[in-house]
Amino acid sequence: MGSVGVETNGMDAREPVVDISVAIAPNDAAAAPGIQKEIAAFPDDVSQDDEARLALLEKARDLVRALETPRETMIKHLWAQTGCIPAITACQRLGVFHELAAEGGTPKFAPAIAKKVKCDPNLLSRLMRHIAAMGYIKETAQDTYKGTNFSSSLTIPVIYGGYNCLPGAMLEACNKFHEYGEEKNWIEPNTIDDGPLQYAYHTKLNLFEHLHATGYGKDFGLHMGGYRQGRPSWMDPGFFPVQERLVEGFDSSSSSDPVMLVDIGGSHGHDVDEFRRKWPEVPGRLIVQDLPPVIGAIDELDAKIERMEYDFHTEQPVKGARTYYMHSVLHDWPNETCLSILSRIKEAMKPGYSRLLINENVIPSTGAYWETTALDMMMIVLLSSRERTKDQWSSLIEDEAGLKITKIWCPRNGVESIIEVEKVE
Ligand SMILES: C[S@@+](CC[C@H](N)C(=O)[O-])C[C@H]1O[C@@H](n2cnc3c(N)ncnc32)[C@H](O)[C@@H]1O
Numbered sequence: 001m002g003s004v005g006v007e008t009n010g011m012d013a014r015e016p017v018v019d020i021s022v023a024i025a026p027n028d029a030a031a032a033p034g035i036q037k038e039i040a041a042f043p044d045d046v047s048q049d050d051e052a053r054l055a056l057l058e059k060a061r062d063l064v065r066a067l068e069t070p071r072e073t074m075i076k077h078l079w080a081q082t083g084c085i086p087a088i089t090a091c092q093r094l095g096v097f098h099e100l101a102a103e104g105g106t107p108k109f110a111p112a113i114a115k116k117v118k119c120d121p122n123l124l125s126r127l128m129r130h131i132a133a134m135g136y137i138k139e140t141a142q143d144t145y146k147g148t149n150f151s152s153s154l155t156i157p158v159i160y161g162g163y164n165c166l167p168g169a170m171l172e173a174c175n176k177f178h179e180y181g182e183e184k185n186w187i188e189p190n191t192i193d194d195g196p197l198q199y200a201y202h203t204k205l206n207l208f209e210h211l212h213a214t215g216y217g218k219d220f221g222l223h224m225g226g227y228r229q230g231r232p233s234w235m236d237p238g239f240f241p242v243q244e245r246l247v248e249g250f251d252s253s254s255s256s257d258p259v260m261l262v263d264i265g266g267s268h269g270h271d272v273d274e275f276r277r278k279w280p281e282v283p284g285r286l287i288v289q290d291l292p293p294v295i296g297a298i299d300e301l302d303a304k305i306e307r308m309e310y311d312f313h314t315e316q317p318v319k320g321a322r323t324y325y326m327h328s329v330l331h332d333w334p335n336e337t338c339l340s341i342l343s344r345i346k347e348a349m350k351p352g353y354s355r356l357l358i359n360e361n362v363i364p365s366t367g368a369y370w371e372t373t374a375l376d377m378m379m380i381v382l383l384s385s386r387e388r389t390k391d392q393w394s395s396l397i398e399d400e401a402g403l404k405i406t407k408i409w410c411p412r413n414g415v416e417s418i419i420e421v422e423k424v425e
Pocket residue numbers: 208224225264265266267268289290291294310311312313326327328329332
């Protein structure tokens with residue numbers, strides 16, 4: 001069977017397996033009436049019940065997929081969504097979403113906004129027209145638009161940061177992935193300096209170095225802060241028992257200034273700050289560690305949290321802490337690099353006392369959630385790494401790193417788990 005090659009510009013010798021009529025008929029017309037009935041059975045207002053809201057949203061997506069034709073899906077993927085990203089990024093950078101939200105969010109004439117933000121009015125009208133056609137702002141009259149919750153949220157740094165750094169320094173790795181795959185004979189990427197990102201951007205730098213070199217490091221830190229918004233957090237009731245596992249048994253005499261929690265690769269400190277806010281009475285020091293440019297880019301952080309420049313491949317300066325915490329760090333790296341990171345933590349852990357909390361996805365063997373698989377795709381193209389299954393975590397942490405998984409805590413499918421780890425003597 002011939003392969004889709006760069007030489008042939010993607011043209012393939014293989015014959016289609018269906019007639020073109022399939023591409024212009026609904027994907028699953030037979031399923032649509034059943035899904036419509038399921039949707040009708042939901043309560044009118046699900047806004048206060050997050051599980052019901054998410055379930056209804058999934059059904060609504062099922063309905064769209066059933067009714068949409070393959071041709072429409074193709075145009076949505078390749079033109080509509082792809083075109084929406086530059087339109088949104090441009091409008092955010094120009095300050096258009098602030099303008100839309102001004103004066104109580106009354107409808108605004110696009111050329112008037114263009115004059116204020118110093119943009120060619122024809123260009124801005126076309127950008128806003130597409131964003132409106134996609135439903136992200138509302139068209140109220142010709143060339144006149146009203147903001148939405150989405151457009152207003154694009155005035156918040158943790159929400160807009162990703163719209164800068166992904167197109168600016170990351171998405172080319174997705175765009176060129178097929179070329180990279182061909183060149184490497186479709187071997188799973190596993191080298192940090194020769195993956196799809198390096199191929200696409202002609203660099204040897206890893207993602208984090210590349211982001212800082214291209215000036216997008218700060219936006220990426222913001223994006224990480226946005227990703228975590230609205231998700232169940234490990235320190236909330238019903239998830240990980242902070243009181244029993246961390247607070248009780250905290251040894252305030254273990255050193256002159258004992259540490260409760262050190263967040264390794266903690267970016268701008270959003271996790272440790274959440275811990276401080278939600279657990280204000282816990283004893284001990286709170287520390288955020290990251291590379292110097294990241295620590296240096298922190299704008300605001302409560303004075304109780306210590307900022308520490310640290311490279312996690314070097315000796316961990318904080319010994320015998322009650323909690324070493326890592327969020328979305330190990331998924332960034334292939335096993336070999338994870339082992340280097342884990343070995344530094346293991347050296348610093350006090351057996352029977354210190355806990356390592358790894359806050360990551362644990363992919364189930366079937367029925368993986370789309371946000372998790374999307375992140376896994378990002379891991380492949382940006383970092384030659386992976387989201388891991390339970391078996392892959394056990395193999396890495398126990399068999400290879402020689403630590404012990406005490407328990408995996410997870411409130412529901414699709415939510416990052418806490419893998420609780422200890423050092424045994
Ligand atoms: C995916 S981000 C996760 C950030 C944060 N833990 C969160 O969940 O929002 C990975 C973090 O690892 C940091 N990092 C990368 N290489 C590092 C290194 N050698 N030493 C310390 N931190 C590093 C990055 O700067 C980044 O902040």
